[in-house]
Amino acid sequence: MGLFKLYKKIFIDRNISNRSPDLTQDVDRSRRNLFVNVSNPVIAIQSLFAVILIFSIVLLSCSTAISAESENNTTKFETMNNENSAMLIDVTPEEITQLIKNSKAKATLVNVWATWCMPCREEFPDLVKLQADLRDKGFRLIFISADFDRAVPEAKKFLEQQGVDYTTYRKVGKDMDFINSLNPDWNGSLPGSFLYNEAGEQVYFWQGKETYEEFKKHILPLLEG
Template sequence: MNIRQLRLKYIVWIFLLSIVTSESSAQQADSKLQDITPDQLQEVVDSYQGEKAVLINVWATWCAPCIEEFPEIVKLQRNYSEELKVIFISADFPNSRDKAKEFLKEQGVDWITYFKTGKDEAFINTVSEKWTGALPFSKVIDINGNVVDSWEKKASYKKFERHIKTAINP
């Protein structure tokens, strides 16, 4: 095998490796937005009981107030990374899934978030009996699994933080 053949072999290997790497990172990005059913959502929420306070935020790319408050919630997760788990759930239509993924990437969300599946009513009632279905919707749950507060409409960093502090130290 001469030097030219070796160089060619090396280039082919690099090319193949780059394909495998890019596919794996694409899968990783995709796996960060996971479909969720109402039952699975309950399991996810319950898994943090006794460990962290939880903020559930239901949003959609078409929802202007959701997009406005979104960066504030990302900031909260960063500032309270040890004590709080933010569970984002996209309520976008299935054909807007890529748009949702793109938005999450732009916002620097590097943890697993969810994509609502199934019928509206079961989903709404699992998130909260008090929720009428209007977006955005947020619900703060304390470390013991008790609801601190929930609301429709967007909120400020200050409001989120006030409830989260209560949820961390109930």
């Protein structure tokens, strides 16, 4: 309706004032025949311009709408990504045992870390790279945070900074049960890393920070075996 008023103001009203009196009586008819009346070249050209103008406005509106929708979709996608990335699920020692048992990977490395633990933070990028490099060969990395409740936001932030977009865990429950569920010989120092074979048997463990090469050296035989 607004477009028609605009058109009317620019073209029809001006045409009316420019036309001969006999035509002024046919304003309604002119409106009705706006798109088909080509007998008058002036009106035809003006009508063509009007069509182009309206079409352009419609196109512009559609374009804006599509753009806005696209923007909304991007936001939604990013939100979904944020929701799905670097999840930190609380697990008890019993659940950790089940997690390892059900891993099904040829080699599973459990790494216990915490945001306050500097060696853990230093080791972290190597582990992320390990997962990226060996995931397709049957390797699975399970991160378990030993952070307290109040440090969960910081832990999630750190995971995102490290590019971790898969599920990770946080230990809850008693410390000794947790330690013993991973290895009774572990003294609880962080970081702690525990390597399991396809059968879920622990074949190696490390107390303290290790390197990409050290981990890989022990993981590869399990993937190739």
